[in-house]
Amino acid sequence: MTINVSIEKTRYAKCVAASKRVHWTIDEHVIRGRDLTLDDTFLPSSLSKVADLDFLTADEKRFMSQVQGRTYANIFGLVERFINAKILEVTTDHWLGDQDALEALVRFSNEEIKHQELFRRVEAMCADIMPAGYRFLPDPNGVAKAVLSKSTWSVLALTCFIEIFVLSHYKQAIDSDDSLSPLFKDVFMYHARDEAQHIIADELEWERVHNAMSPLAVDAAVDDFIALVGAVDDILQLQAAADVEYFCSSMNGGLYEENLARLKQGVLAAYRWQYIASGVGVPRFQEALGAKIKPQQFERISAALAPIMGSA
Numbered sequence: 001m002t003i004n005v006s007i008e009k010t011r012y013a014k015c016v017a018a019s020k021r022v023h024w025t026i027d028e029h030v031i032r033g034r035d036l037t038l039d040d041t042f043l044p045s046s047l048s049k050v051a052d053l054d055f056l057t058a059d060e061k062r063f064m065s066q067v068q069g070r071t072y073a074n075i076f077g078l079v080e081r082f083i084n085a086k087i088l089e090v091t092t093d094h095w096l097g098d099q100d101a102l103e104a105l106v107r108f109s110n111e112e113i114k115h116q117e118l119f120r121r122v123e124a125m126c127a128d129i130m131p132a133g134y135r136f137l138p139d140p141n142g143v144a145k146a147v148l149s150k151s152t153w154s155v156l157a158l159t160c161f162i163e164i165f166v167l168s169h170y171k172q173a174i175d176s177d178d179s180l181s182p183l184f185k186d187v188f189m190y191h192a193r194d195e196a197q198h199i200i201a202d203e204l205e206w207e208r209v210h211n212a213m214s215p216l217a218v219d220a221a222v223d224d225f226i227a228l229v230g231a232v233d234d235i236l237q238l239q240a241a242a243d244v245e246y247f248c249s250s251m252n253g254g255l256y257e258e259n260l261a262r263l264k265q266g267v268l269a270a271y272r273w274q275y276i277a278s279g280v281g282v283p284r285f286q287e288a289l290g291a292k293i294k295p296q297q298f299e300r301i302s303a304a305l306a307p308i309m310g311s312a
Contacts, residue, residue, distance in 0.1 A: 008101075008208075011200055015104035018197040019111070024190050026118050031183065036125045038062075040181035042069025046173045047278075049270035055259045060251065067134070067243050068270065069184060070126040074136045075239075075275065076191070077119030079162055082144035084112040086155045090205050104201050111194045122187060131250040135242050138235045147228060151217075152209050154224035158232075160202035160288060163195045165279030203288055210292050222297045226304045229276065233308055236275060240268040265311075272312035280305060 024030065036042075041062050045051045048068045050061040087109050094102040127134070147155060170192035174185055210218065244264050248255060255263060279285060290298065 008204055009098055011204055012098060012100040012104045015197045015201050016100060016107060019104070019107040019194070022193040022197075024193070026114065026121060030118065030186050030190050031121065034183045036122075036129060036181060036183055038066065038129055040184070041065045041177075041179055042181055042184045043072060044173045044177040044180060046177075047072075047169060047270070047274050049266060049273065052269075053263060053266050055255075055262065063250070064247060064267075066126070066130065067247050068267070070123065070130065070134065071136065071239055071243055071271075072274070073119045073122040073126075073187070075235075076166070077116050077123070078138055078140045078143055078235075080112045080116050080119075081140040082147040082155070083159050083162070084109050084116075085144055085148055086152065086159065087112065087201075087205075090152065090156075090209070093208075101204075104197075105205075108198055108201050111198070115191060115194070118187060118191070122184075131246075133249055134246050137238050137242050143231075143235070146231065150224040150228055151221040153206070153213060153218065153221035154228055156202060156206040156209060157221075157225045157289065158228045160199065160206055161279050161285055162275075163199050163202055164282050164285045165275075166195045167192050167199065168278065168282050169274070199284075206288065207292075218292065219297065222293060222300060226301055229305065229308075232275060233272065236271040237268060240264070240271050243267060269312050272308050276305070277309050277312035280309065 027033075043065045045061075045065070048065045050056065050064050053061065053064065056064065087105055091102055091105045091109070094105065123136075147158070170188050174180065174188050177185075213221070241264065244260075244267050247263070247267075248260070289301075293301075
């Protein structure tokens, strides 16, 4: 037990050191007086899946990447609302305990607040240059209240899942794509730098909470996690439909019905890939989840995700 506590204390301290080392500010490091432009692609095709929409022109594909990129920033602004609330909640367990853990989580919270401001700035820059009519439909506070009504285990599981795929997206898709908007790339480079140490804190807190739970409580939390992923998919369906409507109205023309159906299907598939399927296969999340649940519980999760994975 002493060894495990020592290892955890060291990992929390490493989070603190990393947070200090990569500290950045929105204006000085990220935006630097720059603006987004509609001449640039926002999201790489490996995330937006616009290459699959072969009935769109090159200009239309670029605009679709911009619509999806705008939503990408807004989605992360939304999820960080409940992530920050949960992180602040679990700090109470460390108030009179491990001060390295407390500092790591307080810094985590501060960085999540900064991220929310950054994504509000991105939304404002998009609104300045893109056609009127875009709507981001989910209410961040309403979503946060619904998520936080679930067990802490399931919320920490979802948080870890999200932050792991954020880092994976940047490393595997965004960083290496030189065709993207330099400003948009920088937004997600600095975001990923913070998420790298947030994942460590996620893993530590999720494991700490898990170790204090009974098998029955964990089993119920698995159901909560399944429900939360289902709620994410509900949000994606809602926003994908809104984004297709906005895209079509902005193009000043209609698509043939068969292409409209393909567009709706393609955007929803892209969103399910971005926010669910791309994270499921990341070994780091599989290992963290697999260490806490039984094979039968893993099968329940897999069965619930199968329809989403199939369409993505």
